[in-house]
Amino acid sequence: MCGIMRESLRRLASDEGIRERRAGGDTRRVRVELMDGDHITVEVHRKARGADLLDKVCDSLDIVEKDYFGLLYLLRGDPRVWVDLGRRLSKTFRNEPWDVRFAVKFYPPEPSELQDDMTRNQLVLAVRRDLVEGRLNCSSITYALLASYRLQAELGDYEPGRVSPALLAESGPIPLRVFTPDMEERVEELYKKHRGQTPAEAESNYLESVKRLPLYGAELHCARDSSEVDIVLAVSAPGVAVHRDGQIMNRFPWTKITKISYNKRTYTLRLRAGEFDDYETHLIFRLTSTTAAKKLWRCSVEHHMFFRREAPVVVERVAGFPRLGSRRVSCRRTLRQLRASAPAHAPPLVA
Structure with a gap:
């Protein structure tokens, strides 16, 4: 009898263990x-x-x-x-x-249209990270302005003696390396002018300043042009821009681009003919690998879909690549659908 009981207990423990593993699995x-x-x-x-x-x-x-x-x-x-x-x-x-x-992933071209304070706050944090990690650059004057808005949003109205390197490092509004005594003084003067702004208003003004920067919301991809010159292709809400040595060399808005494709390590933009052109233009860029070319193509298609389309569409297969891998893009709703679903009674924040 004792042997039967022990066997029953072992089976019960074994069954419970299996159920636990399945539940955890x-x-x-x-x-x-x-x-x-x-x-x-x-x-x-x-x-x-x-x-x-x-x-x-x-x-x-x-x-x-x-x-x-x-x-x-x-x-x-x-x-x-x-x-x-x-x-x-x-x-x-x-x-x-x-x-x-x-x-x-998709930076709103007009941050004032955001309806949710939390979305706005997360966008500010994303921009700050872009500045810290070097994907976004601006002048020292703009740095000071952004820092003053961040201080207003985090600390409220100005009080004498509040602005210091330690405080700037703690709040982290922008990279600490840009701060000099002159910069601190400039930030302090700008900070004084924001008295009375709520955190939401300060963040809104921060984003209104940031949206004018050339690389705001851009995904950057290193490439080479037809002359084998190193460039950076920036994909963002307006379209695709070509940067070289930190300068914008050319811009191609989505309205001008008729087709985006890639083949092995090459990425191609087909541009519609201009007013005085007889033929379409094909711009070919070379990436470091097929994976990099596919990543750039997918980024471009997703941005075009989000910012230009009425609704997500099925992407045509790229010749030479597996059907599912080439057609899969991540875009659930477009910007137009987001705007259409936003409450009509919620006005944008303006300081």
């Missing part, structure tokens, strides 16, 4: 780095897609306008690869915890 842990540098851990179902994870992160931050955001991860040394929202996460990641970085 249905979830995966994802470590998410937020834009202020903090980390959170999110649990998702093992069959969850990228969109499910993005929704969970946005819900945890109380973000309503989710379509501006995305998730970055590290792939073969490249830290700025976007998680495919339509793909199962288990096909992208292997060992737990899965690591991603929450980021703004």
Whole structure:
């Protein structure tokens, strides 16, 4: 009898262990780095897609306008690869915890149209990170203005003696390396002028200043032109711009681009004929690898779709590449759909 009882207990313990393993096997842990540098851990179902994870992160931050955001991860040394929202996460990641970085993917061309204070705050953090990491540059005057708005948003009205290198390092409105005694004095003078602005108004004015910068919201891709000169292609809301040695050499708005394609390491823009041209223009750029060319193509298609289309569309297959991989882009709603769904009674913030 005792032997039978022991055998029954072993089976019961074994069955409970199996159930526990199965229950634990249905979830995966994802470590998410937020834009202020903090980390959170999110649990998702093992069959969850990228969109499910993005929704969970946005819900945890109380973000309503989710379509501006995305998730970055590290792939073969490249830290700025976007998680495919339509793909199962288990096909992208292997060992737990899965690591991603929450980021703004589509920067609104008119930040004043944002309806959610949390979205606006996250956009400010994203711009600050772009400044710190060198993807966005501006003059020292603009640096000082941005710093003064950040101080107003974080600390409220000016008080004598508040502006100091230690405070600027703590609040981190812009890279500390640009601060000199003259810069501190300039920031302090500008900070005084913002008295009475609420945090939301200060952040709104911050973004109104940032949106005029040439590289605001741009995804940067290193390439070479037809003369084998090193350039940077910047993809953003207005279109594709060519930068060389920090200067804008040319701009190609989406309205002028009729086709975007890639083949192996080449990326091609087909431009519609101008008023005095007989033929369309084909601009060919060379990337370092097929992966880099595909990444640039996908970035361009997604930005064109988000900022120019009425609604997401199926992307035509690129010759020579697998059908599913070439057609998959991450864009759930376009900017026009977001604007159409925004409350009509909510006016933009203006200081």
